[in-house]
Amino acid sequence: MNIDGMSYREWQKRNSDTFQILTKAQQQSVRQQGYRNVSWQKVQQSWKILQQLKPPSLFDAKLKKGDLPGAIDQSILGAEQVQDLAKQAKSNLKRKRNQIQKRADEVLDKYQLL
Structure with missing residues (x-):
């Protein structure tokens, strides 16, 4: 099953990668907000929680x-x-x-031109 063009494992990896670039304080905060990277529903909900923090892009973090x-x-x-x-x-x-x-075509067939 794919959601937004990504499989469950891809969602989990994206969540984990994003979570890892957060500070320890931010990680604690998202955990308190319900971050849990298991089961489709929780993985999707966790992504929404992570997006609220506006973390740097994974591309930028990996380059850094x-x-x-x-x-x-x-x-x-x-x-x-x-x-x-x-x-x-x-x-x-x-x-x-x-x-x-x-x-x-249906309209033109129904109503002939004068």
Whole structure:
């Protein structure tokens, strides 16, 4: 099962990576707010909690730590997600265009031009 183009394990990894770059005080705070990186519902809820802190991007954090391969992986993951969104948008536009074309053809068939 995928949500927002990511699997359960990818959500968990993103949460864990984001959690790790927080200060100890921030980690305690998010735990008190209900951060728990187990089960779909809690993993999604934990991501919302993490987003409220506005942490630096994982890409920036990995670069700061000197983890160039990790930063590249984050960049590639982001690019793949954008490509998936673009494909979905393109598919939706084609579907809507076909619906409009079908509706226009039906109207033209029903009402002849003068």
